[in-house]
Amino acid sequence: xxxxxxRIALLxxxxxxxxxxxxxxxxxxxxSVGVPGIKAGLANICVVAALxxxxxxxxxxxxxxxxLLNWLLFGSFTGLLYSLAGGALSFGVMxxxxxxxxxxxxxxxxxxxAAHNIxxxxxxxxxxxxxxxxxYLPVLLTFGTAAGALNGxxxxxxxxxxxxxxxx
Amino acid sequence: MNKLFRHDLALIxxxxxxxxxxxxxxxxxxxxxxxxxxxxxGELYAELPLSRDAELDVDGLCTVVVKDGGAYVRNSSCxxxxxxxxxxxxxxxxxxxxxxxxxxxRVAGEGGADFYV
Numbered sequence: 602x603x604x605x606x607x608r609i610a611l612l613x614x615x616x617x618x619x620x621x622x623x624x625x626x627x628x629x630x631x632x633s634v635g636v637p638g639i640k641a642g643l644a645n646i647c648v649v650a651a652l653x654x655x656x657x658x659x660x661x662x663x664x665x666x667x668x669l670l671n672w673l674l675f676g677s678f679t680g681l682l683y684s685l686a687g688g689a690l691s692f693g694v695m696x697x698x699x700x701x702x703x704x705x706x707x708x709x710x711x712x713x714x715a716a717h718n719i720x721x722x723x724x725x726x727x728x729x730x731x732x733x734x735x736x737y738l739p740v741l742l743t744f745g746t747a748a749g750a751l752n753g754x755x756x757x758x759x760x761x762x763x764x765x766x767x768x769x
Numbered sequence: 770m771n772k773l774f775r776h777d778l779a780l781i782x783x784x785x786x787x788x789x790x791x792x793x794x795x796x797x798x799x800x801x802x803x804x805x806x807x808x809x810x811g812e813l814y815a816e817l818p819l820s821r822d823a824e825l826d827v828d829g830l831c832t833v834v835v836k837d838g839g840a841y842v843r844n845s846s847c848x849x850x851x852x853x854x855x856x857x858x859x860x861x862x863x864x865x866x867x868x869x870x871x872x873x874x875r876v877a878g879e880g881g882a883d884f885y886v
Contacts, residue, residue, distance in 0.1 A: 698780075708777030715784045736863070739792030746784045750777075 612651065612659050619647035619667045627675065639744045642714060646752045646759075649695070649710050653760070657696050664688050679728065683721045690720030706760070707753035714749020715742050802861040802876030805840045807833050810871040819859060819876070830870040840874055842867060 622643040644667050652660035668688050672681040694716040698709045718741040726734040807815045807827060817823055817835050825833045831845035831852065839857025842865055852867035861878030 703773070703776045704780060705773040705777050708773070708780045711777065711781050712784065736795055739788040739795070742788035742791075743785055746781055746788075750781055753777075 608655060608659070612655060612662065615647045615651045615655075616663050616666045619644045619663055620670050622647065623667060623671050639741065641748050642717070642745075642752060643755075645691075645710065645713065645717075645749070646756050648692075649706055649713070649752060649756045650759070652695060652699060652709075653706060653756070660695075661692060664692055682728065683724050686724040687717040687719075687721035691717035705753070706756050707750055710753030710756065711746045711750035714745040714747075714752070716745075717749075718742060718745035796860075799860040799862060800878065801838070801859055802863070802878045804877045805833070805835065805858070806875050806877050808873045808875070814872075816877070827872055830872055831867060833874055840876070841865065842872075842874060845872075846870065 626641060626643050648660050648664045648667070651663040665688070668681065668684045671684065672678075676684070691713040695709050695713040698704050698712055704712075719738070722734060722738055722741055726732050801819075803819060805817050805819060806813060807817065807825065809827060809830075814827060815825055815833075817825060817833070817840070819835060819838050819840065821835065822837070823835045825835075827833060829846070831847070832843045834841055834843050836857070839859045841855065841857040842852040845852050845867055847867050847869035849869065852865050852872070855865045858865055858874070858876055861876050864873060864875040866873045
């Protein structure tokens with residue numbers, strides 16, 4: 602199989618898995634505490650995976666596909682805007698931190714989780730004209746970082762077991 | 770790997786400490802409020818003093834309870850009950866919103882909340 606075919610197949614696989622994880626999370630209320638904005642964000646495992654196994658553009662594609670698919674199937678338009686803001690900010694932070702080479706996927710993903718919540722809450726505060734929403738930032742930051750770190754740990758554990766036989 | 774892991778820990782710790790600092794700052798900079806405004810679909814429905822324990826039925830949609838200087842929501846008829854899970858509010862600007870029913874409970878006064886927005 603050519604390298605290009607392999608990459609395309611992997612990209613499709615990650616996108617599908619990403620979407621599957623979003624749905625799984627939706628079906629498991631135990632994973633959410635009922636506060637909007639606090640969730641495990643398992644689908645981000647795939648975004649981190651795409652970032653490390655393929656590259657930044659591919660990861661951006663998976664991320665965007667995830668957000669749009671979620672919007673079409675279960676979301677509202679405002680939800681879409683929050684996700685896009687969170688997704689874009691988190692993505693930018695993850696790319697920069699990965700490029701710096703100073704952090705493992707755990708740190709990159711943790712910072713991504715924190716950035717996601719900052720972007721999301723920022724847009725929510727702007728759109729509803731309720732700056733008091735920023736009061737939730739400390740709580741969301743803490744949970745977002747924890748969730749991101751967890752996703753990074755899961756990715757690291759998976760990566761060890763799916764080492765590709767050929768180097769890319 | 771080990772070095773990267775130490776960097777990860779430092780990064781995570783830094784974010785959590787920032788969150789704690791922001792939380793502490795917002796607690797210090799907001800004052801305890803004196804009354805709560807209950808609004809139904811944007812219109813003022815009632816105003817209750819936080820100093821006196823009380824219970825208010827909001828059009829059969831939910832009950833706003835004031836107890837020990839804090840206000841919270843009980844018996845909401847809405848679907849997701851997020852409003853009920855919100856801890857009691859007492860600081861100026863703090864808000865409990867029940868979006869399905871259009872009920873909001875807000876502690877009156879200028880919130881110091883927007884200082885870092």
